[in-house]
Amino acid sequence: xxxxxxxxxxxxxxxxxxxxxxxxxxxxxxxxxxxxxxxxxxxxxxxxxxxxxxxxxxxxxxxxxxxxxxxxxxxxxxxxxxxxxxxxxxxxxxxxxxxxxxxxxxxxxxxxxxxxxxxxxxxxxxxxxxxxxxxxxxxxxxxxxxxxxxxxxxxxxxx
Amino acid sequence: xxxxxxxxxxxxxxxxxxxxxxxxxxxxxxxxxxxxxxxxxxxxxxxxxxxxxxxxxxxxxxxxxxxxxxxxxxxxxxxxxxxxxxxxxxxxxxxxxxxxxxxxxxxxxxxxxxxxxxxxxxxxxxxxxxxxxxxxxxxxxxxxxxxxxxxxxxxxxxxxxxxxxxxxxxxxxxxxxxxxxxxxxxxxxxxxxxxxxxxxxxxxxxxxxxxxxxxxxxxxxxxxxxxxxxxxxxxxxxxxxxxxxxxxxxxxxxxxxxxxxxxxxxxxxxxxxxxxxxxxxxxxxxxxxxxxxxxxxxxxxxxxxxxxxxxxxxxxxxxxxxxxxxxxxxxxxxxxxxxxxxxxxxxxxxxxxxxxxxxxxxxxxxxxxxxxxxxxxxxxxxxxxxxxxxxxxxxxxxxxxxxxxxxxxxxxxxxxxxxxxxxxxxxxxxxxxxxxxxxxxxxxxxxxxxxxxxxxxxxxxxxxxxxxxxxxxxxxxxxxxxxxxxxxxxxxxxxxxxxxxxxxxxxxxxxxxxxxxxxxxxxxxxxxxxxxxxxxxxxxxxxxxxxxxxxxxxxxxxxxxxxxxxxxxxxxxxxxxxxxxxxxxxxxxxxxxxxxxxxxxxxxxxxxxxxxxxxxxxxxxxxxxxxxxxxxxxxxxxxxxxxxxxxxxxxxxxxxxxxxxxxxxxxxxxxxxxxxxxxxxxxxxxxxxxxxxxxxxxxxxxxxxxxxxxxxxxxxxxxxxxxxxxxxxxxxxxxxxxxxxxxxxxxxxx
Amino acid sequence: xxxxxxxxxxxxxxxxxxxxxxxxxxxxxxxxxxxxxxxxxxxxxxxxxxxxxxxxxxxxxxxxxxxxxxxxxxxxxxxxxxxxxx
Ligand code: FES
Ligand code: FES
Numbered sequence: 001x002x003x004x005x006x007x008x009x010x011x012x013x014x015x016x017x018x019x020x021x022x023x024x025x026x027x028x029x030x031x032x033x034x035x036x037x038x039x040x041x042x043x044x045x046x047x048x049x050x051x052x053x054x055x056x057x058x059x060x061x062x063x064x065x066x067x068x069x070x071x072x073x074x075x076x077x078x079x080x081x082x083x084x085x086x087x088x089x090x091x092x093x094x095x096x097x098x099x100x101x102x103x104x105x106x107x108x109x110x111x112x113x114x115x116x117x118x119x120x121x122x123x124x125x126x127x128x129x130x131x132x133x134x135x136x137x138x139x140x141x142x143x144x145x146x147x148x149x150x151x152x153x154x155x156x157x158x159x
Numbered sequence: 160x161x162x163x164x165x166x167x168x169x170x171x172x173x174x175x176x177x178x179x180x181x182x183x184x185x186x187x188x189x190x191x192x193x194x195x196x197x198x199x200x201x202x203x204x205x206x207x208x209x210x211x212x213x214x215x216x217x218x219x220x221x222x223x224x225x226x227x228x229x230x231x232x233x234x235x236x237x238x239x240x241x242x243x244x245x246x247x248x249x250x251x252x253x254x255x256x257x258x259x260x261x262x263x264x265x266x267x268x269x270x271x272x273x274x275x276x277x278x279x280x281x282x283x284x285x286x287x288x289x290x291x292x293x294x295x296x297x298x299x300x301x302x303x304x305x306x307x308x309x310x311x312x313x314x315x316x317x318x319x320x321x322x323x324x325x326x327x328x329x330x331x332x333x334x335x336x337x338x339x340x341x342x343x344x345x346x347x348x349x350x351x352x353x354x355x356x357x358x359x360x361x362x363x364x365x366x367x368x369x370x371x372x373x374x375x376x377x378x379x380x381x382x383x384x385x386x387x388x389x390x391x392x393x394x395x396x397x398x399x400x401x402x403x404x405x406x407x408x409x410x411x412x413x414x415x416x417x418x419x420x421x422x423x424x425x426x427x428x429x430x431x432x433x434x435x436x437x438x439x440x441x442x443x444x445x446x447x448x449x450x451x452x453x454x455x456x457x458x459x460x461x462x463x464x465x466x467x468x469x470x471x472x473x474x475x476x477x478x479x480x481x482x483x484x485x486x487x488x489x490x491x492x493x494x495x496x497x498x499x500x501x502x503x504x505x506x507x508x509x510x511x512x513x514x515x516x517x518x519x520x521x522x523x524x525x526x527x528x529x530x531x532x533x534x535x536x537x538x539x540x541x542x543x544x545x546x547x548x549x550x551x552x553x554x555x556x557x558x559x560x561x562x563x564x565x566x567x568x569x570x571x572x573x574x575x576x577x578x579x580x581x582x583x584x585x586x587x588x589x590x591x592x593x594x595x596x597x598x599x600x601x602x603x604x605x606x607x608x609x610x611x612x613x614x615x616x617x618x619x620x621x622x623x624x625x626x627x628x629x630x631x632x633x634x635x636x637x638x639x640x641x642x643x644x645x646x647x648x649x650x651x652x653x654x655x656x657x658x659x660x661x662x663x664x665x666x667x668x669x670x671x672x673x674x675x676x677x678x679x680x681x682x683x684x685x686x687x688x689x690x691x692x693x694x695x696x697x698x699x700x701x702x703x704x705x706x707x708x709x710x711x712x713x714x715x716x717x718x719x720x721x722x723x724x725x726x727x728x729x730x731x732x733x734x735x736x737x738x739x740x741x742x743x744x745x746x747x748x749x750x751x752x753x754x755x756x757x758x759x760x761x762x763x764x765x766x767x768x769x770x771x772x773x774x775x776x777x778x779x780x781x782x783x784x785x786x787x788x789x790x791x792x793x794x795x796x797x798x799x800x801x802x803x804x805x806x807x808x809x810x811x812x813x814x815x816x817x818x819x820x821x822x823x824x825x826x827x828x829x830x831x832x833x834x835x836x837x838x839x840x841x842x843x844x845x846x847x848x849x850x851x852x853x854x855x856x857x858x859x860x861x862x863x864x865x866x867x868x869x870x871x872x873x874x875x876x877x878x879x880x881x882x883x884x885x886x887x888x889x890x891x892x893x894x895x896x897x898x899x900x901x902x903x904x905x906x907x908x909x
Numbered sequence: 910x911x912x913x914x915x916x917x918x919x920x921x922x923x924x925x926x927x928x929x930x931x932x933x934x935x936x937x938x939x940x941x942x943x944x945x946x947x948x949x950x951x952x953x954x955x956x957x958x959x960x961x962x963x964x965x966x967x968x969x970x971x972x973x974x975x976x977x978x979x980x981x982x983x984x985x986x987x988x989x990x991x992x993x994x995x
Contacts, residue, residue, distance in 0.1 A: 019283070035193040036186020038421070040371040041453040045835035048371055076186035089184035093176045096800030099644035099808065101183030102372040102421025108184060123848075131844040134835060136369045136422050137644060138804055139811035140843040246961070251991065324918060339918050339990075501992045577916040577987040578966030616992055620973060760972040860970055 007068040009034070010078030018065035025049045027065035028075060036076040036105050040134065047133030050106035051075050057113050059132075076105035079112060087150040087157070088112050097146035099137035107133050111147045119155055123148060170655045170662050171863060174800045177648040178667050183419075191375030191391030191418040196446040199377065200229055202278040202439050203285040203449075204432075205292050206459060207267035210525040210828025211301035211314065214265060214274065214294060221291040222277055227284040229443035231277045231292070234262040236438045238407035242319075252429075254404045256494035260528045261405055261434050267296070268316055268493035269525050270829045271458030273431075278439040278447050301525040301828040305465055305490045308334040308524045316493065316523050334523045336495035341504070341575070342516035349482025349514025353473025356482075357550045362894040363539045363877070364821030365465040365490065368532045369812070369840050372421020373456045378436035379446035384412050386437050391418040393427040393641060394680025399672045405434035416671040420641045420681075424812070425531030426461045428682050457833035461530020462822060464489040464497045468543035474551050478562045483507060483515040487540045492528040497521045502536025505874070506544040507575035508614040509585055509766060510566045515575065525828050531682065533809060534615040534870035538816065538877050542895070545611035545878030550891070559610045560593045574764075576616075584792025584856030585612070585766040591852050592768045597788045606774045606785065607887025613767040613874020617867030618685035619759030623676025624693035626654065626701055628751035632738025634658065636667045636694055639678035640686045644808075644869065645801035649687045650694050652797050653863065657698030660725035660737055676756045684867025687797055688858075689759035695862050700753035701737075708747035709735045761860020767791040767871035769810065769879035775887040777906060780899030782818055782884055787876075788850040794858040794866030802868050807849040809872025815841045816873075817880035821896050910935040911980045913944060914987040919963070922954035941965065941978040944986060963988040 002017040009032070018027050023042070028034040028051075040046035042061045049060040052074035079086045088111045091097070098104045107130065114121060114129045121129070126147045127140070135143060182188035219231040242255040258264075262273045275292050279285040300314040307313055313334055321329040323337040350356060376390035386408065392398045395415040403410045420427060432449040440447040451460070466489045473482040485506065491497035499519035507515055552559040567585050574580055592598060592610065602608060625637040636654045640646060647667040655662040678690065702722045709727030710717040712735065720727050726734035744751045770788040775781070789806040796802040819839045823831045832838045857864025877895065884890075884897050890905040913934050915923055920932060934951065938944040949955050964973040966987045972978055973991060980986060 029192075030195075033195075034186075035189065038190070038372070039192065040373070040421075041835050043453065043834055043836065046371055046453075080185050085181070085184065092184050093180040096174065096177070096645065096798075096804050098180070098183055099801070099804050100370070100372070100420060100422045101179075101188060102190060102370075102419075104183050105186040124844075127843040127846070131842045134371055134840060134842065136371055136424070136812070136840065137808045139807035139809075139841075139849050140846055141807045141849045142800070142804060144843065144848070244962075246991075251962070324921075341916060341918070498992075500990065504990075504992070577914055577989050578971060579969045579985065579987075581969040616971065618973075619971065758974050761970045 003066050005066055005069045007070065008072040010074055016065070020066060022065040023061050024063040024065050024068055025060040028060060034075055034077055038102055038105055040102065047106045047110065048103055050109045050133065052109060052113060057110055076109055079108055086112055087153045088115065088147060091146040091150035091153065092143070095142045095146035095149060097138065097142040103133060103135040107135065107143060111150070115151050115154055119151060121151060168656055171652050171795070171797050172799060174798065175648060175652065175662050177645050178651050179642060179647050188419045190372055190421045192450045194377045194389040194418060195448060196377055196379060199446040199448050200278040200280060200443055201282040201285050202276055202436055202447045203282065203289055204273045204435065205275040205289045207263065207270060207272040207274055209267060209296055209298050210270045210303065211299040212267050212296035213299060214263065214267060215297055216295045217275055218293040219275065221293065222288040225284065225288050225291060227280040228288045229278050229445060230439045231275065231288065232438050232442065233275045234264045237262065237405055237434065239264070240404065253494070257401065257429065258405045260494060261431060269527050271455065271527060272493070273459065276435045276439060278443050302334070303524050303526050303824045303828045305488055305522045305524055306467060308522050316525065320495065320523070336491060336521040336523055339500045339519045340516065344514030346482050346484055346514050346516055350473045352475065352481040354476040355551060355554055356471065356473040357547050357554070358471040359543065359547055359893055361468045361543045361546065363466040363468065363542060364895055365462045365526065366532070366816045366820045367457055367462045367838065368424040368426035370422025370424060370426055373451040373453060374427070374431055374460060375450040376432050376436055377446055377448045378433060378440050380437055380440040384408065386413040388413065388415040388433055389418055390415060390433055391420045391427065393420065393423040393643065393682050394678065395641065396639065396672055396678050397428065397680045398430055398433055401430045402433045402437060405430065406437055414671055414673050417641045417669055420643050423643055424533050425535060425682060428531050428680055429461065431460060453835065454833040457838060458830055459527050462527055463532030464491065464529045464536065464539065466490065466539035468539055470543035470547045472547045472551060474555065476555060478555055478557045478565045480510060480512040480566045481514065483512050485543060486518045486520070488520040488522060489536060489539060490526065490529060491521050491523050492526045493523060494528045495521055495523055497529060498531070498536030502540030504576040505534070505537040505614045506540035508764070509563070509568060509612045511568055511572055512566065533812065533873040537613065537615055537874045538813060541611065541613050541874050542877045542881065545875065546881055549609065549882040560589055563612055564589050580764070581859050582856055583764060583766065584854045587856055588766055588768050588790050588792050588854045591854055592770055592788070592790050595770065595788055595852065597770055597786050597850060600772065600786065602772065605777060605887060606772060607883040607885065609771045609879040609882030609886060611769050611875040611878035611882065613769070613871050615684065615765050615867065615870040615874060617688065617762040617765050619689050619762040620679040620685055621758045622678050622690040622693040623754065623756040624690060624697045625675055625754040626697045626752065628701060628737060628741045630741050632736065632741050633664045633666060634660065636665055637670045637675050638667070638690045638694065639670055639675040640681045640690050642669060643681050644805060645798060646686045648801060649691060649797040653691045653694050654698050657695045658701060658725055658737060659723065676754060684765070684869040685762065688762055688861060688865045688867050691797070691865060692759050692861060693755045693757055696755035696757065697753045700755060701751060704751060704753065705737065705740050708740055708743070711747060712743065763794055763858030763860055763866040765792060765866045765868065765871040767875050769875035771876065771879040771883045773880065773883040773887055775884060775902060780903035780906065782897055782902060784814055784847055786847060787814070788852065789872060790852040790854060791871055792854040792856045792866065793868045794861065795855055795864035796853050797865060799853060802853055803851045805868045806851045806872045810849050810876050811841050811846060813873045813876025814880055816896065817877045818896050819898070910937060910982065911939065911984040911986060913948065914985060916988060918990070919988055922959055923952045939980050939982070941975045944980070962991060964991050965989060
């Protein structure tokens with residue numbers, strides 16, 4: 001029995017039908033065609049599916065579609081504004097912080113959330129914050145540097 | 160060589176933003192699982208619950224009768240291909256084995272081996288239909304350990320497999336697919352000259368490449384037999400060619416469009432899903448999408464070979480090596496073809512020594528068919544030789560880098576694998592390691608340091624490129640190798656350099672199999688080298704054509720026209736830029752376009768050095784990497800940022816393999832840890848920054864001096880980490896991974 | 910005269926020296942195919958199917974597909990078993 005869900009995605013009202021056990025990542029990707037959110041494991045271990053759900057980071061593979069009812073969801077598709085990348089996105093490009101790029105949407109969403117909470121994180125804080133986002137290509141070095149540089153850019157822009 | 164010697168590059172060597180970057184940071188880039196087509200079905204694979212069993216019957220009827228199910232298949236739908244190795248460009252492939260790995264015939268050879276598949280209107284229905292397929296098995300004894308698999312009484316996987324390469328033809332079938340030996344000099348005499356001899360046996364576990372993107376494809380087969388494939392792979396021409404073999408259809412009836420690839424590291428150099436999806440699409444008349452789960456990726460796609468590496472090395476008191484004898488035994492998984500012989504040739508490559516031998520054994524087990532993993536075979540083999548060299552250095556009280564410098568190969572020396580080296584940067588790289596501040600950092604109690612060298616041949620092979628100059632002067636650079644780690648950036652940089660135009664005017668593009676000449680796959684660290692070379696050649700044809708067009712416009716001899724800074728120049732005339740010439744293309748001979756194809760030779764070998772400091776917690780056995788330095792001769796770094804990225808990524812994969820990653824099987828031969836929770840790859844909080852040092856000793860075989868970059872980085876970390884841990888605790892651990900349990904046990908037994 | 914270096918398992922087919930040891934032979938040929946013919950005349954066991962499994966290095970330059978390669982009179986050609994990529 002399909003269930004009707006009303007929610008908000010990237011500040012747009014959205015409605016969809018899903019089965020009771022459909023995960024949110026499947027709804028996003030297969031029903032709503034928001035394929036920027038990636039699925040690397042379906043068990044909450046890789047972070048490729050990271051979204052923001054009512055202001056909190058979540059693995060969308062561990063959330064059911066029906067749980068989105070009445071909530072607000074932010075995905076990678078909502079991070080950049082028209083004509084402008086978010087500082088984290090620009091910094092990842094500037095620092096060669098992605099190779100294959102499959103982990104990148106999750107990293108961007110998670111790193112943005114960090115910088116919204118902590119404008120001046122230490123290297124260690126960035127490493128622990130992103131410990132749930134696997135990247136197999138980069139060895140993390142350039143990702144960490146990119147996030148630290150983005151934090152600095154945002155601080156400078158704010159001052 | 161052109162500019163490489165003088166280093167007069169304009170854009171090469173700059174850290175430009177990659178051309179495909181915006182799509183990838185905004186989620187717009189389409190990877191394998193991001194494609195869908197109208198009317199598409201979802202397909203799922205039924206996999207063996209046994210490690211080794213004979214299939215006595217398969218009944219698809221109940222599955223086919225379910226509403227929403229449109230097709231179901233077993234291996235019956237694929238032609239039974241003849242056994243035997245065929246050259247596939249990147250090495251040899253037995254398409255009989257490949258076909259049986261795609262879907263089992265007669266026997267299943269590992270837990271997770273594909274047995275049947277179903278296409279249905281939804282993933283959910285396809286999964287339910289799998290449960291309705293009835294398979295009868297006759298379970299057979301299994302073997303998952305290479306050591307056990309070589310025993311005379313081990314269960315034999317293939318009754319028709321007789322060891323190749325023995326002095327006498329094998330009398331009975333065996334799990335040892337082949338034995339190969341290379342030797343030179345007189346081993347006994349060499350060991351007789353030695354003042355010290357160290358002998359050790361190392362065990363390396365099965366590890367997975369661990370790419371974050373599971374295998375995925377969409378396939379549509381038309382009524383006329385045309386097959387269209389969208390898939391993520393390390394080579395869409397490979398997907399086309401292998402799928403054509405498994406299906407028994409002509410290459411010309413298959414077109415493959417490359418999706419973005421979410422990591423491969425060698426693991427996406429073969430096909431698993433595409434022939435299955437094609438067979439289901441042909442039967443259902445609908446496009447079919449398949450996406451593996453992470454568990455399927457772990458159970459049924461190419462892990463890297465487990466290994467046993469036995470090493471015995473002799474040296475004089477002054478550190479000069481007198482004899483090296485080794486045995487490299489690598490696990491091929493269910494079908495022959497481990498990289499044992501390749502690894503065996505890599506591990507001696509950095510050193511001169513008159514008397515040496517390697518024996519390589521390729522062994523099959525009831526585990527998933529292994530696939531390449533970055534410098535296949537080399538990390539396992541290097542582990543043994545490099546750790547033993549470190550032990551010799553310790554015993555002789557010689558600095559381990561000095562020991563290596565004393566024995567290191569240089570230009571003109573004959574490599575163990577036979578060729579004479581042209582210019583190589585091993586000594587430079589070792590000297591840089593020795594001079595690095597990280598090598599001189601004082602070590603605290605409980606800390607240890609390790610050094611190791613790695614080698615990879617690097618590949619050339621076939622590549623094609625087309626360049627189209629647009630009106631307005633922008634330039635489309637079309638190649639056919641999936642961009643796995645920033646190769647669009649390097650193609651753009653090389654095209655801009657060769658044309659002398661601003662980087663921003665270059666638009667790199669990766670075309671489908673119909674729209675550009677053939678390309679061997681992205682592997683062997685060949686893309687920047689060989690495809691880049693094709694781009695350079697195509698660009699030079701454009702320059703040539705531009706000079707001719709300018710000469711015609713100026714009514715001068717073409718010999719008086721040269722090309723500088725993206726424009727034709729001739730005394731007495733205003734220069735004509737590429738954009739100006741493109742605007743006049745119609746009146747000077749038609750569109751400004753050029754293609755180049757080559758089979759690149761002269762790939763330059765790559766050497767890397769790892770320096771690693773660890774600290775070991777004596778209460779828990781936990782190992783922390785406190786400093787890691789990766790140094791490598793890359794020939795010429797086209798984009799230093801992505802070169803460093805390869806070095807850093809390879810270092811961390813090596814660290815993971817040394818400390819955490821391993822396949823764990825239960826008594827029934829089932830993989831117990833097919834997920835990222837229990838198969839633990841390094842996460843950001845496990846690591847320090849990785850320091851990198853790029854050494855540039857130009858490859859004399861390439862117009863810009865490029866060597867392959869992607870593979871040497873994983874060769875040296877395992878022995879460097881292992882040695883560092885052994886130094887920290889004063890032990891001689893030889894079994895990887897160095898888990899806290901193993902480290903604690905070693906501490907307890909001291 | 911170019912020198913051909915036969916390494917590793919190729920020695921099984923030449924019967925020169927100990928199995929697996931490196932051995933050099935001189936040839937007249939100045940291209941790869943003629944080298945093969947000359948070697949096959951010397952060592953009948955070196956069939957096409959065997960040699961096809963080898964690439965070569967000519968004066969240090971690795972060539973996986975040498976069919977049309979040419980040699981200089983002082984060239985050195987080494988047969989090297991083909992390797993698999995990652
Ligand atoms: S797909 Fe959700 S954490 Fe991996
Ligand atoms: S860039 Fe490939 S997984 Fe992170």
